[in-house]
Amino acid sequence: MIQLTHATKAYRHDVAALSDISLSIEKGEFVYLTGSSGAGKTTLLRLLFRDQVPTEGQIWVDGQNLVRIPAWRIPFLRRRIGIVFQDFRLLERRTVFENITFVQRFLGTSIREQKEKALRVLKTVGLAHKMHAFPPELSGGEQQRVAIARAVINEPALLLADEPTGNLDSALSYEILDLFRDINNRGTTVLIATHDTDLLEHLPRRVLTLERGRLVDDRRPTPLPLML
Amino acid sequence: MMNWIYFVREALIGLWRARTSTLLTVLTIGVSVYLLGGFLLLSENLSHLGDEWTRQATVQIFLEDGTTEKTRQTIEADLAADPGVFSFRYRSHQEALETFSRVFDSLSDLPDSLGDNPFPASYEVALRGEDQGRSTLQSHLERWRQFEGVEGAQADIAWLDSLRNIARGVQTAGIGLGLLLAASALFTVINVISLAAHLRRDEIEIMQLVGATATWIAGPYWVEGAVQGLLGGATGLMFLKFSLWGVEWAQAQGPVFLSFSGTLSFLTPGATAGLLIVSTLMGFAGSVFAVRHFLRLSA
Ligand SMILES: Nc1ncnc2c1ncn2[C@@H]1O[C@H](COP(=O)(O)OP(=O)(O)O)[C@@H](O)[C@H]1O
Ligand SMILES: [Mg+2]
Numbered sequence: 001m002i003q004l005t006h007a008t009k010a011y012r013h014d015v016a017a018l019s020d021i022s023l024s025i026e027k028g029e030f031v032y033l034t035g036s037s038g039a040g041k042t043t044l045l046r047l048l049f050r051d052q053v054p055t056e057g058q059i060w061v062d063g064q065n066l067v068r069i070p071a072w073r074i075p076f077l078r079r080r081i082g083i084v085f086q087d088f089r090l091l092e093r094r095t096v097f098e099n100i101t102f103v104q105r106f107l108g109t110s111i112r113e114q115k116e117k118a119l120r121v122l123k124t125v126g127l128a129h130k131m132h133a134f135p136p137e138l139s140g141g142e143q144q145r146v147a148i149a150r151a152v153i154n155e156p157a158l159l160l161a162d163e164p165t166g167n168l169d170s171a172l173s174y175e176i177l178d179l180f181r182d183i184n185n186r187g188t189t190v191l192i193a194t195h196d197t198d199l200l201e202h203l204p205r206r207v208l209t210l211e212r213g214r215l216v217d218d219r220r221p222t223p224l225p226l227m228l
Numbered sequence: 229m230m231n232w233i234y235f236v237r238e239a240l241i242g243l244w245r246a247r248t249s250t251l252l253t254v255l256t257i258g259v260s261v262y263l264l265g266g267f268l269l270l271s272e273n274l275s276h277l278g279d280e281w282t283r284q285a286t287v288q289i290f291l292e293d294g295t296t297e298k299t300r301q302t303i304e305a306d307l308a309a310d311p312g313v314f315s316f317r318y319r320s321h322q323e324a325l326e327t328f329s330r331v332f333d334s335l336s337d338l339p340d341s342l343g344d345n346p347f348p349a350s351y352e353v354a355l356r357g358e359d360q361g362r363s364t365l366q367s368h369l370e371r372w373r374q375f376e377g378v379e380g381a382q383a384d385i386a387w388l389d390s391l392r393n394i395a396r397g398v399q400t401a402g403i404g405l406g407l408l409l410a411a412s413a414l415f416t417v418i419n420v421i422s423l424a425a426h427l428r429r430d431e432i433e434i435m436q437l438v439g440a441t442a443t444w445i446a447g448p449y450w451v452e453g454a455v456q457g458l459l460g461g462a463t464g465l466m467f468l469k470f471s472l473w474g475v476e477w478a479q480a481q482g483p484v485f486l487s488f489s490g491t492l493s494f495l496t497p498g499a500t501a502g503l504l505i506v507s508t509l510m511g512f513a514g515s516v517f518a519v520r521h522f523l524r525l526s527a
Binding site: 049051072074075076077078079081083085089090091092093102103105106150 | 231234431433434435436437438439440441442444
């Protein structure tokens with residue numbers, strides 16, 4: 001699903017936000033991307049939905065070479081990816097419902113189906129009663145949950161989440177994590193950037209660790225030893 | 229289909245949200261349509277006027293000296309039978325002289341000093357209105373010149389030709405000025421739509437990030453431009469109509485416009501529709517240009 005070979009991203013000439021990253025994530029995997037602030041997590045995710053182009057190296061996502069992808073294909077790539085942005089990125093002048101169904105209305109999904117889907121996903125994130133609210137009327141945590149709802153509503157092939165629990169208390173964080181697990185169980189590949197080690201313990205999975213732009217660790221959970 | 233409904237709704241919301249700049253754009257387009265339409269209107273009416281006067285033009289058929297009664301009868305029979313001739317009147321030698329003396333009082337001695345009466349007898353022919361274009365007039369003249377006993381035939385239409393030239397000149401100037409104004413209106417549309425898109429750039433970026441195509445994003449702006457063009461065109465034409473009423477009213481108080489007695493006509497439905505379509509397309513083209521960069525997603 002995701003393949004990077006020697007990917008480097010420098011926003012400015014001298015300093016590389018990511019250097020020489022090679023990794024591969026299979027379809028259906030659930031992976032954490034961790035590392036301290038400034039390590040390059042957000043940059044890596046942005047490369048994966050072609051918001052940024054690598055300075056060097058190659059990136060493949062969902063069978064597409066993102067270095068070569070023509071501009072007109074980018075929207076189609078992004079519709080296969082659910083993205084939870086660190087800063088939410090909600091349309092402020094549109095309701096929660098309009099925000100999470102934005103893409104569907106263009107794809108000819110019936111209003112009825114849009115409503116059903118929206119209601120279902122909003123229930124999961126505990127915001128069914130805020131369906132017709134506008135983002136600025138919501139708290140940070142609520143906006144984050146709307147962003148999550150938008151990312152998962154179409155059961156994307158790939159889910160990219162950047163600090164998706166950064167504004168949530170731990171009980172809610174675990175619920176969101178369970179939501180991601182459910183989605184993952186239905187076939188979506190999941191990549192979550194987080195520096196919250198609690199999460200990694202709550203749902204142990206493969207962990208990629210970045211440190212100052214370098215991939216320093218790629219660890220899969222060891223199976224629990226059998227208790228006798 | 230769904231998308232167009234969405235585009236129109238978004239466009240109307242956008243236009244309303246920025247109503248001051250919408251109003252300014254509409255007025256800018258309106259002024260250019262008003263002036264362009266005004267020139268077309270003026271040249272159209274001038275050329276109507278020319279047609280009207282051509283219709284009223286009379287033709288003089290001058291007879292050779294000493295034309296016999298028989299020749300005159302032949303000519304009169306022909307004129308009477310001609311469906312293009314409305315009426316005709318014989319003007320004798322003597323009558324021509326009297327007319328001259330009356331009109332040019334101070335020169336009334338002139339014919340006397342010339343000795344013989346120099347004014348030929350003539351027929352004054354009024355042509356029938358309907359089919360009295362420039363070319364039929366010419367062909368009549370050619371025919372009459374061939375008649376036996378006819379010295380010459382003429383219609384004083386040189387100045388009508390110059391009226392037509394003026395009309396054509398007004399039209400050319402109007403189209404030139406109109407194009408200039410259209411360019412400035414286009415420029416306004418481009419700037420206003422660019423600004424609108426710039427103000428909504430965060431929103432646009434989010435739409436792109438969640439997979440909106442360039443068309444989804446640009447569509448509402450295209451409609452905004454077209455609507456501004458249409459409204460501008462309608463405004464310009466409306467004020468043109470008001471102006472025409474104003475002139476007609478002033479005319480009714482006493483002739484001002486070339487002391488023309490007939491009614492002034494508005495632009496033909498074709499020209500009216502044409503101006504509306506042009507202004508709409510102009511708004512549309514301006515916004516397509518303004519948001520063209522959405523069609524090339526940034527790297
Ligand atoms: N748009 C940008 N322009 C310049 N530098 C940037 C930009 N975005 C991030 N960086 C730099 O790249 C490095 C990695 O940032 P980021 O990917 O946001 O890390 P993380 O998400 O792990 O906190 C940081 O040093 C940051 O300052
Ligand atoms: Mg980050």
